[in-house]
Amino acid sequence: MTPMQGDCDSTPLRQSLKTQLYTINDQLLAMIQSLDDEEHCLLTEFEAVRASFVQAESKAALYYLNCYLSPYTDCYDELSRFIYSMSARRHGALIAVERKESLLPLLHNGTEIRARISRFLLEAIFYPGNPLHDGAVLIRSNEIVSAKNILPVSDSLSVGESYGTRHRAAIGLSETSDAIVLVVSEETGNASFAVEGQLYPLTVS
Incomplete structure (x- = not known):
């Protein structure tokens, strides 16, 4: 999906997406670090990361939808x-x-x-x-x-x-x-x- 020119200044939504991506990054880093702990099982944590990815994808879609629409309608x-x-x-x-x-x-x-x-x-x-x-x-x-x-x-x-x-x-x-x-x-x-x-x-x- 190629970004379109237009008004993408949806600051609250963009900030929310950034926060979600930082959260995913922290989750992944914690999982990587816990791999050295042989008594810790990561399997239950994949579902939480998967849910975070779905939320981030949906927020990104809404953000870019506004970017796509804004050059063609004020509404x-x-x-x-x-x-x-x-x-x-x-x-x-x-x-x-x-x-x-x-x-x-x-x-x-x-x-x-x-x-x-x-x-x-x-x-x-x-x-x-x-x-x-x-x-x-x-x-x-x-x-x-x-x-x-x-x-x-x-x-x-x-x-x-x-x-x-x-x-x-x-x-x-x-x-x-x-x-x-x-x-x-x-x-x-x-x-x-x-x-x-x-x-x-x-x-x-």
Whole structure:
């Protein structure tokens, strides 16, 4: 994932990530030092380090997501709050954020919205049972352009079978464009974003 130019000055999040990485470093150093103690077993400590790595990865993903979005929309904080809300409710969501490349040739059957980005409007669009909740919302700059868009679905063999249609669509669009695609699973509430054909988990707690 190549860093994008833009406003990455999310100081609290960056500091939190640094703290997490220092913690991992301290954990690993302690494990290395304890190897000389033949009576000490390291096996139980690997799980703690693994959990720390997962937390660090999720914080890094959120930090870089803001870096990716900030040059193209002023509403990236509003999008983050929307993702938090949908994840907590376990409501599924799929949002394609257009960057340099137009996404219109890749989308199908969208319903025009043409409204400024609002967390509450997005929550209404993706509320279960709403006629617009299936498919993806297209965002360009600070505007919700359309909803109920059909995205190209990835057929890559590297995409695990555990991924549902939303995740395959998120990966598929990111494989064929420079879009950032946000996705929330309605089964688990887990949130992620796709870029350049890769899916990254997001911390939402």
